[in-house]
Amino acid sequence: MFGLEFSFSSSLDCVTDALFAFQQRAANRPKPKMGPAAATPAPVKLPSNRSSSGARRRRTRCRKCEACLRTECGECHFCKDMKKFGGPGRMKQSCIMRQCIAPVLPHTAVCVVCKEAGKEDTLEEEEDKFNFMLMECSICNEIVHPNCLKVSDASGVVNDELPNCWECPKCNHAGKSGKQKRGPGFKYASNLPGSLLREQKPLKEEGDASSAAKRRPDREETPRYRPEESLHRQPPLLSPCNLPRPRPEDKLRKKRKLFDDDDDDDDLGVRKKERSDDPYFSKLLPQIKTEEDDEDAYEDDQSLCSSPQAGPSSEGGSETQEKGPRPKARRKRRLPNRELSRELSKALNQEIQKTDDCPANENRQPLKVEPETENEEPKRLFRNGTELGDQRPHLKTKEMNGTPWELRHFYPSQITPLGFNRSTPTNRPVPPHSPPKCVQMERHVIRPPPISPPPDRLPLKDGKTHVIQREVWMKVFGYLTHQELCVCMRVCKTWNRWCCDKRLWTKIDLNRCTSITPLMLSGVVRRQPVSLDLSWTNISKKQLSWLINRLPGLRVLKLSGCSWAAVSALCTSSCPLLRTLDVQWVEGLKDAQMRDLLSPPTDNRPGQLDNRCKLRNVEDLRLAGLDITDTSLRLISRQMPLLSNLDLSYCNHINDQSVNLLTAAGTTTRDSLTEINLSVCNRVTDHSLNFFKRCGSICQIDLRFCKQVTKTACERFIAEMSVSVPFRLKEEKLLEKSS
DNA sequence: AATAACGTTCCT
DNA sequence: AGGAACGTTATT
Numbered sequence: 001m002f003g004l005e006f007s008f009s010s011s012l013d014c015v016t017d018a019l020f021a022f023q024q025r026a027a028n029r030p031k032p033k034m035g036p037a038a039a040t041p042a043p044v045k046l047p048s049n050r051s052s053s054g055a056r057r058r059r060t061r062c063r064k065c066e067a068c069l070r071t072e073c074g075e076c077h078f079c080k081d082m083k084k085f086g087g088p089g090r091m092k093q094s095c096i097m098r099q100c101i102a103p104v105l106p107h108t109a110v111c112v113v114c115k116e117a118g119k120e121d122t123l124e125e126e127e128d129k130f131n132f133m134l135m136e137c138s139i140c141n142e143i144v145h146p147n148c149l150k151v152s153d154a155s156g157v158v159n160d161e162l163p164n165c166w167e168c169p170k171c172n173h174a175g176k177s178g179k180q181k182r183g184p185g186f187k188y189a190s191n192l193p194g195s196l197l198r199e200q201k202p203l204k205e206e207g208d209a210s211s212a213a214k215r216r217p218d219r220e221e222t223p224r225y226r227p228e229e230s231l232h233r234q235p236p237l238l239s240p241c242n243l244p245r246p247r248p249e250d251k252l253r254k255k256r257k258l259f260d261d262d263d264d265d266d267d268l269g270v271r272k273k274e275r276s277d278d279p280y281f282s283k284l285l286p287q288i289k290t291e292e293d294d295e296d297a298y299e300d301d302q303s304l305c306s307s308p309q310a311g312p313s314s315e316g317g318s319e320t321q322e323k324g325p326r327p328k329a330r331r332k333r334r335l336p337n338r339e340l341s342r343e344l345s346k347a348l349n350q351e352i353q354k355t356d357d358c359p360a361n362e363n364r365q366p367l368k369v370e371p372e373t374e375n376e377e378p379k380r381l382f383r384n385g386t387e388l389g390d391q392r393p394h395l396k397t398k399e400m401n402g403t404p405w406e407l408r409h410f411y412p413s414q415i416t417p418l419g420f421n422r423s424t425p426t427n428r429p430v431p432p433h434s435p436p437k438c439v440q441m442e443r444h445v446i447r448p449p450p451i452s453p454p455p456d457r458l459p460l461k462d463g464k465t466h467v468i469q470r471e472v473w474m475k476v477f478g479y480l481t482h483q484e485l486c487v488c489m490r491v492c493k494t495w496n497r498w499c500c501d502k503r504l505w506t507k508i509d510l511n512r513c514t515s516i517t518p519l520m521l522s523g524v525v526r527r528q529p530v531s532l533d534l535s536w537t538n539i540s541k542k543q544l545s546w547l548i549n550r551l552p553g554l555r556v557l558k559l560s561g562c563s564w565a566a567v568s569a570l571c572t573s574s575c576p577l578l579r580t581l582d583v584q585w586v587e588g589l590k591d592a593q594m595r596d597l598l599s600p601p602t603d604n605r606p607g608q609l610d611n612r613c614k615l616r617n618v619e620d621l622r623l624a625g626l627d628i629t630d631t632s633l634r635l636i637s638r639q640m641p642l643l644s645n646l647d648l649s650y651c652n653h654i655n656d657q658s659v660n661l662l663t664a665a666g667t668t669t670r671d672s673l674t675e676i677n678l679s680v681c682n683r684v685t686d687h688s689l690n691f692f693k694r695c696g697s698i699c700q701i702d703l704r705f706c707k708q709v710t711k712t713a714c715e716r717f718i719a720e721m722s723v724s725v726p727f728r729l730k731e732e733k734l735l736e737k738s739s
Numbered sequence: 740a741a742t743a744a745c746g747t748t749c750c751t
Numbered sequence: 752a753g754g755a756a757c758g759t760t761a762t763t
Contacts, residue, residue, distance in 0.1 A: 058745050058760055078744095081755095090756055094744055103745085106761055 056141040059103035066528060070552055073097045075574045097552045104163050109134055113148035137168035454497040470498055477504055500526065507531040514538050521547055531556035545569035556580040564588035571596045574614060581615060584624040594632040598639045613639035622647040629653040633661050641668040647677040655683035663691040675700040682706060686713035699737040709733055
């Protein structure tokens with residue numbers, strides 16, 4: 001009732017709100033500050049004549065995204081606060097796993113001009129749909145039908161990331177950016193692990209991709225020098241050079257669309273030509289609709305933008321925009337496509353090489369070169385390939401090559417919920433896209449792939465559709481590498497959407513991508529992988545935390561070679577579905593840290609539902625190269641009842657007693673363990689083999705390079721086990737169940 | 740009317 | 752700066 005009254009006057013608002021708040025919180029909080037400054041500008045719909053900075057309309061769940069469709073985890077911070085989970089209910093926040101990735105305007109939202117709701121559903125044409133859908137300005141917060149606006153000398157900038165969000169023509173024209181530029185629907189900014197802002201560096205040279213590629217990775221800790229990294233030179237790398245190259249002489253004119261911009265012509269012509277030059281495309285898709293071309297051009301911007309030095313950074317763009325003409329200029333003047341491609345290729349090559357070679361790191365920053373005493377030797381052993389099993393999938397050329405590139409293209413084209421992009425009522429020189437994604441990452445917004453379902457068939461120019469259905473295409477796409485998929489995503493809007501299907505991205509490999517950028521992270525979230533490899537990356541804690549919270553379906557997480565600072569994100573983030581956790585060679589991960597990783601949430605009160613380990617469902621745990629002792633193993637055997645595969649290779653503190661612990665009566669690991677890797681554990685002796693006899697499910701015991709394990713003992717083990725379970729020596733000191 | 744939870748303020 | 756609290760909105 002209070003709300004009803006004071007929503008009509010902002011000044012009254014202040015007073016009543018403060019009073020009300022005072023009464024409300026007397027018990028829990030110190031007295032609130034009084035006066036206008038302390039007043040809460042409630043997110044009440046204000047009178048529409050407050051046009052320049054009206055109150056923002058609160059958004060609500062889309063109820064369609066993956067997060068919305070989940071059930072509450074019951075484990076996260078916010079769940080535990082909920083009354084239903086026994087909490088006090090003070091925080092009133094959504095389960096962290098259920099935080100909507102595409103919050104929508106409420107049903108009650110209406111156009112400020114005509115007072116009517118969105119009418120896009122009644123229309124067929126996309127242009128009409130756009131003009132009659134409600135658009136909320138992220139600057140002034142006004143909600144209008146674009147069609148109801150009379151402004152003609154400027155146009156709106158659609159924010160592709162958030163449904164029904166743009167910077168309205170008025171604000172855009174007025175050059176407003178302001179503090180409100182953050183835009184609506186960004187509730188996570190304060191609740192979730194911090195800003196990714198610092199991942200961005202100010203733009204040095206517009207479009208200077210080569211310098212971008214040479215940038216110094218930005219992270220909490222400098223990457224460590226890894227002896228092995230320099231030892232793993234990769235063969236020449238694939239790169240966007242493999243893409244058809246645009247030719248400068250190609251100046252085909254693109255089909256003009258109602259809302260097209262002028263300055264995309266070069267890119268578009270070139271790209272179209274590219275496509276028609278390619279016999280593959282020209283045969284397969286002779287008549288594909290090309291309206292999405294300027295999106296492709298944007299993609300290039302995006303790619304460049306993804307490197308910290310590229311693209312306007314800074315929150316809300318206000319700084320950059322006010323400092324000079326740079327952002328505008330950048331948007332206006334595009335590099336000719338060829339130049340762009342070349343720069344991009346160069347940048348990517350360097351990026352890839354940097355990922356590859358340690359020297360690339362060396363020339364950029366002071367490295368924290370650590371005296372790798374104990375671990376150095378083992379690492380050298382590791383480098384010689386796969387004899388120790390498939391330890392290093394990331395060294396496969398294909399994956400190594402594909403990764404950095406494909407991630408730079410994670411944001412190929414931008415599609416609004418209605419598949420209508422850059423819809424600008426009038427022509428204007430500036431590409432009417434939303435701010436570059438790096439800026440949006442700073443706003444912590446990651447939006448899912450387009451909300452509207454992708455078309456079932458490919459639209460052709462003549463208005464018909466291609467005979468082959470999407471699912472058939474999907475089967476074809478299923479044969480492509482991620483790299484190739486990224487190429488496909490540039491073909492057209494439809495392919496772009498199809499290729500973003502998460503079925504095609506169940507495994508994402510960023511192994512050794514030394515600089516994880518916000519763009520990459522958002523690309524990952526959009527694809528919702530089941531398996532994610534971030535090994536040997538410079539990912540930061542905040543990034544990882546942010547990521548995990550948005551990957552509710554993640555089953556496999558590889559973090560080998562990352563810093564403990566980053567990995568510690570797992571202590572606070574919940575990933576109950578995780579089955580495989582790889583934290584090999586994580587610097588600083590010792591017993592104390594293992595305890596943090598494995599211990600139940602500390603703020604659990606007695607009798608509360610969840611005192612279970614956050615990683616209780618892990619079946620495959622890779623701890624190679626860690627300085628952990630029996631203390632950790634005790635925890636592991638207690639907290640991971642499903643643990644089947646345990647890698648303790650290169651753990652110098654592991655000994656027979658450790659094995660005893662894992663296989664002791666009463667432990668779950670005794671029966672759950674099927675494979676254990678103890679290679680290069682020099683304290684393990686023949687005696688351990690006796691302990692393994694009591695493991696009911698053990699199938700593989702890797703004792704290679706254990707100095708104190710003898711071949712004789714292995715043979716004796718086989719002989720003694722032969723009564724019940726036949727074993728064999730697959731290699732020296734590598735025991736394997738034979739059957 | 741009840742429930743969920745968005746977005747801002749306040750506290751540490 | 753990060754997190755807790757809480758008024759208030761949106762939906763059922």
